[in-house]
Amino acid sequence: GLGLAASLAYAHLDEMSARLRSLKERLAAGLAELPEVTVLSPMDETGAPHILAAAFAGVRSEVLLHALEEKGVYVSSGSACTSNKKLPVSEVLLQMQIPREQASTTLRFSFGRYNTAKEVGICLQTLQELLPMLRRYTRK
Numbered sequence: 001g002l003g004l005a006a007s008l009a010y011a012h013l014d015e016m017s018a019r020l021r022s023l024k025e026r027l028a029a030g031l032a033e034l035p036e037v038t039v040l041s042p043m044d045e046t047g048a049p050h051i052l053a054a055a056f057a058g059v060r061s062e063v064l065l066h067a068l069e070e071k072g073v074y075v076s077s078g079s080a081c082t083s084n085k086k087l088p089v090s091e092v093l094l095q096m097q098i099p100r101e102q103a104s105t106t107l108r109f110s111f112g113r114y115n116t117a118k119e120v121g122i123c124l125q126t127l128q129e130l131l132p133m134l135r136r137y138t139r140k
Contacts, residue, residue: 020111021049023120027109028052030124034131040106050111056127058135061107067134068107071126076108 002010024043031037036057041047056064061077068075109123 016113017049020115023111023115023117024049024052024109026117026120027123028054030120031127034124034127036135037127037131052109053106054109055103055106056131057105059105059131061105063134064105064107064130067130068123068126071130073123073126075123076110077106 024041024047028039028041028043031039031052031054038055038057040053040055041051065075065077
């Protein structure tokens with residue numbers, strides 16, 4: 001069977017995975033309350049426990065990314081495998097059959113061992129403040 005170290009590592013991994021999934025679920029629940037936001041990531045066990053992609057209609061992902069950054073909230077646009085390429089739209093999202101228009105408004109939220117529920121709350125509050133303002137500027 002598994003050695004003690006391996007079984008402890010697996011137990012720790014399961015615990016970490018469950019903690020990350022709970023942060024992801026908390027974020028998804030908060031995003032569902034915001035107008036014109038679509039969670040694109042699978043929320044069941046088939047989805048990565050630490051990654052949530054969401055589309056924010058009416059706001060280009062780069063614009064929202066930089067607005068969040070200015071408030072101390074750090075997210076990504078596109079997928080991890082294209083993060084070093086400056087593509088207008090993530091090819092991964094397009095391959096997932098996500099329409100180009102929606103893909104251009106998508107952000108990726110990633111969680112790590114040091115993230116907290118409080119940070120998820122701050123992120124949601126920041127989005128709640130920024131989205132109406134950014135949509136007012138982009139929808140002319």
